[in-house]
Amino acid sequence: MSNKPKVSNAIIRRLPRYRRYLGHLQTRGVRKVSSNELSEMIGYTASQIRQDLNTFGEFGQQGYGYEVDKLYKEINKILGLDREYKTVVVGVGNLGQAITNYTYYYKIGFNIMGLFDINPKIIGNWINDVEVMDCAELEEYVRRENIDIGIICVNRENAQDVADKLVAGGVRGIWNFAPIDLVVPSDVALESVHLSDSLHALSFMIKSKSEQAAEK
C-alpha cells in the first residue's frame, strides 16, 4: 500500500469515458466485452484500454474478456462513485442554477445541501428544496455540515475568496466554473471547467479546418 501508482492525468480523463460506455453496454444487457470491442466503441486502442485498466487491477479473464457488470462496478469504485458526496453551490446566477438543476436531477451521489450567494434579492429563495443562504455563512456551514465538495459559480473577482472559505471550512474538492486558475492546498482536489477556453479552442479548430480546406 505504500507504493502509490501515480495515475497520469491522461488516464484520469479516460476513466469517466470507460464508465460511460460500460453503462450503455449494461443498459443494453450486454454481459461480456473484450478490449477490442471496447476499442471500436470508444476509439482508444485495445492495447491502451488493457494498459489503463491494469493500472488498477486485473479485471478481465484471459481468453474471455471483461464481465460488463463487474468492470462497471470496479470503475465506479476507482472513480470514487461508490459513495455519496455533500456539496454546496456558491453563486446562484444563471450558471449556478443550471449546475444546481443538472446535479439535482442527474447526478445521483452528489447531493446539494446548500446554495450561497451575496445578492440579497436571491438570499432566502428556494431552489429544488434547497435554500439560498448568505455567503457570509459559507465557511461555518461547510464546517458544521461536513461538506465534501464546493461548486464555484461566482465571477472571476470573487472566486479565489470563495475557494479560500471553502478550503477553510474543510472541503476536499472544488468544482470551479469561474474563469480563473484557483490556488488551493495540495490536499484539496481542484477541477476547473473553463468554458471560455473551451469555446476558444473550438474557434481555433474551426479556423484550422477552413485553412486545411483552402489548401486543397
Place this chain on the structure above:
Amino acid sequence: MSNKPKVSNAIIRRLPRYRRYLGHLQTRGVRKVSSNELSEMIGYTASQIRQDLNTFGEFGQQGYGYEVDKLYKEINKILGLDREYKTVVVGVGNLGQAITNYTYYYKIGFNIMGLFDINPKIIGNWINDVEVMDCAELEEYVRRENIDIGIICVNRENAQDVADKLVAGGVRGIWNFAPIDLVVPSDVALESVHLSDSLHALSFMIKSKSEQAAEK
C-alpha cells in the same frame, strides 16, 4: 503554405490560457513580458512557452522579450478570435439558458442569432432579444442565416440528431454539452464539454488525495 504544422491538442489547450494571462497583463498596463515571467504566472516552463509560440511565428525579440499588446493580438488571430461568429443554441433548458446568457454577456464575437427547442411551451419566448424557434426549422434557418456554430444543450437522446441537422445546415463547428460522443464529418470542428466526466474526474482526485493522506 502547403505544409501545415499539425498543431497538437496539448498546444491547442494551452493557447486560450496564454490569451487569458496576456489579457490580464494588458489590463494592468504591462508593456513587455519574458517567457520566464510568463512561466511564473501560468505555470508552464519558459521553454515550453517559447516552443509553443514558435509553432506559429516569431513574436518576440531577442534580449527583450515579448510585446504584451502584440502577442495578445497575435494569439487572438491564431485562435480565430479576430472575427465574429454566428451561433445558435439548441435546447433552451437550464443549461441552454445559462450558456445563452453567458455567451450573450461575456463572449463578444460569438453572436447568438437564434434559439431552438422542441417544447411548445418554450417556443415563441424571447431571451435576451432572441426568439425561441421550433427545432423543425433548425436546418433551414442555419442554412439561410449562414450560422457558423451550433451549441447543443439538448439531452443525450436527441443530441446526434441535432448535430446532423446542424451539419446539414452547414455549420463549421459544434459546441456540445450533451453527455455523448457525437459523430461529425472531418471538416466540422467539434468541442464537447462533458460535465459528468469532469465531475467524475474530480471524484477520482478526491479519492486519490485521501488515500495519499491515509498512507502517511
Place this chain on the structure above:
DNA sequence: TAGATTGTTAATCGATTAACAATC
C-alpha cells in the same frame, strides 16, 4: 559593447502502441 532573452536544436522523459507469453 555586455547582458538578456529569444528561437531552435538536441536530450530526456513519458505516454502510446505493438508484441507475445500466460492462461482461461
Place this chain on the structure above:
DNA sequence: TAGATTGTTAATCGATTAACAATC
C-alpha cells in the same frame, strides 16, 4: 485440447525540457 484474449514487457512515438547559438 485449441482458440481467444488478457496481462505485461518491449519498442515506438510524441511531447516536454534543457541547452546554447543567434541577436537585439
